[in-house]
Amino acid sequence: MGSDAASWGEDDMNSAADTIGGGRDALGATSGRMVALARLGIGLAQGIVLYLLMRTTEGDGATWSSRNPELFAAMLLPALFLPPVLLAGVGRLRIAILAAWAGVAATVLAGLAWHDIARQSGMDREPTFPLFAFSAVALFIAHHLILPADRERRLIASFAAYFDAAWMAGVQLAASIAFAGVFWLLLFLGAALFNVIGLRFLGELLRQGWFFLPLTGLAFATAVHLTDVRDGLIRGVRTIALMLLSWLLLVLTVLVGAFLIALPFTGLDGLWETGSATALVLSAVGVMIVLINAAYQDGRPENLPPAVLRVAVQVAAVLLVPLVGIAVWGLALRIGQHGLTPDRIIAAACALIGALHAGGYAHAAAATLRSGTRWMAPLERTNIAGAVASVLAILALFSPVADPARLSVADQMARLERGQVAADRFDYDFLQQSSGKTGHAALARLAASDDPVIAARAKAAQDQIVFNDPSESQDVRPIIDTLDGAPALPEPFFEIVGETEDARSDCRAPGDCLAVLGPSLGFPQGDVLLVQAGTVTVFSEDAEYGTYWSRGYFVPVVCGGRPAVDARDLLRQGRLRAADHSRPALETGSGVPAELVASARPRC
Structure with a gap:
């Protein structure tokens, strides 16, 4: 460990110089000061744009954002996620590559957001949480596929470059978010101190959108630049994080191994009864993949983990196969019983990505045992292929290509038409409440069905939810009828x-x-x-x-x-x-x- 620390310390200085020098190469004659100013400008611009978007949601009655939800979402998602891409790319990517990548990212984000709103029904349409979560994941992966490739001037970079860029960015992002959070805690502490002596101006100022949003953007941009300049310190933090995560892999491998050994004696009934077996098992798969990579690092001989961790990596790589198998089995059972839903389609995509990694990792473990190849080397190709597949899967799921709502409605309707589910047991509420415009169109077709049971239940489902028009004020007069000849209502x-x-x-x-x-x-x-x-x-x-x-x-x-x-x-x-x-x-x-x-x- 001591020699490793020394080598890391020496590498820190070289990497820091390389990073700053690389930034200058990417931006021509641009100095570090210009990079700092560019990042601060990006942070300030993000805060201003977010404030302007926030203003469109304010006001009595119908607001601009409620009247134009697709356009609002198509502006909001790039405003949130594009600036971090620019902050990470300035000084690291060539200007032409950064501009092209930013344009593509902004267009794709706007398109995904537009589709997310357009497929929803009703008036109160807002971007969904999965859109934000999966868009952030896809953007992070895509950026760190592009960055190393541009550095090495190759379509596919070396695995060591991918590892270095992605893990460094992860630590840098966490540190920047923590810096912004502590920055705001200090401001609130200062406001509280001023309040004690009767000066409330700072507290009032912190509640103003025109102040706190640009200030937050500036704080985050400052943190990104500081962590970029002190590259060696970030590498040191990354080294510590990787070491700790590597030893956690040993713990998880023992737990998962014991779980799989116990299954033949306990059966899977208890797991299926949880109702979330697939999500639980896939979460374990995801964590195990991260920990395996923390132990493997960039695969260079000088970074090999201790023998006990090498054994843990190989065992964990094999254990991924039955884990993914259990997840796929549980998902297949649920789909066979109840058909497709958007959540199950997303889970199926995650299971496929997990299966890709499980197969590649198991092959890497077997290859290591069979021949004298570098330890777990096939894992590297699996990671690159898995990263590309993850980005493509997210783009498909949140675009019309493989819209989960559309696929789910088609499957549910097919089950009803085949008689696989009885008309009195069909989930009409799913079409009304959980599948957007596609579900409403399908429900309208069922309401016009010749089957009286289907038609009656479809109409009942349509009557359960009436979407309010946000353009109407809250004190709008309700429309309430009376029976013919009955006294008027007060x-x-x-x-x-x-x-x-x-x-x-x-x-x-x-x-x-x-x-x-x-x-x-x-x-x-x-x-x-x-x-x-x-x-x-x-x-x-x-x-x-x-x-x-x-x-x-x-x-x-x-x-x-x-x-x-x-x-x-x-x-x-x-x-x-x-x-x-x-x-x-x-x-x-x-x-x-x-x-x-x-x-x-x-x-x-």
């Missing part, structure tokens, strides 16, 4: 006060809701019953304020029952009435009174 009943989750807020179109005065059904004076497809909500008058509040709701029909029944039809048929004045219950004609549920938000 005017205060149409005023929604305070409760954003009020059932009346769902009454946006004629026919959505019927209402009747309580006494006509045997309820007390001052009550109004709001009847929707699957629920009957009881509103009582607040005499002091002249408003109506929700006392609870009944579920007079079984959601997704057989056959589907609409509570509004029960009201029109005269089958709804109070069951007993001594307790809040509703007779529906079925012989079993519905009990009042103490909740202000009915959901079937």
